[in-house]
Amino acid sequence: MGFVKEFKEFAIKGNAFDLAVGVIIGGAFGKIVTSIIEDLIMPVVAAMVGKPDFSSIYFAMGKGSELIPEGASLAEAKKAAPDAAIFAYGNFITVAINFFLLALIVFIMVKTINRMKKKEEAVAVATPPAPTKEEVLLTEIRDLLKAKA
Incomplete structure (x- = not known):
């Protein structure tokens, strides 16, 4: 029974539950x-500079590279010269551009959220807290004493 009790305490403990919620929210945020990037940013980039897919950019070297026809796609090059050393750097460029765009979007979102939080904090600081019951009572007593004098 001790194991079950320990597991229950662990599973219900705030840290484990908070982590589970964070993972779920993180997954949903990743999809957003x-x-x-895929539905809003990349079409704009594609409209400005063409389709931003560099995955078929490569160069072949070594034995068999002369068998690759000029202008062949990466798949065609690998099929035509299976023994050639093909340096396919275009996919890296595509992934790097996607990472840069992803980092830029996350930065803009975090900056916007932080700006909204600062505005909320400024409003909270600008609004003085309501007086406590004791303060209200003391104010009434003071006003009564002033009225008698």
């Missing part, structure tokens, strides 16, 4: 950011 991916959608922003």
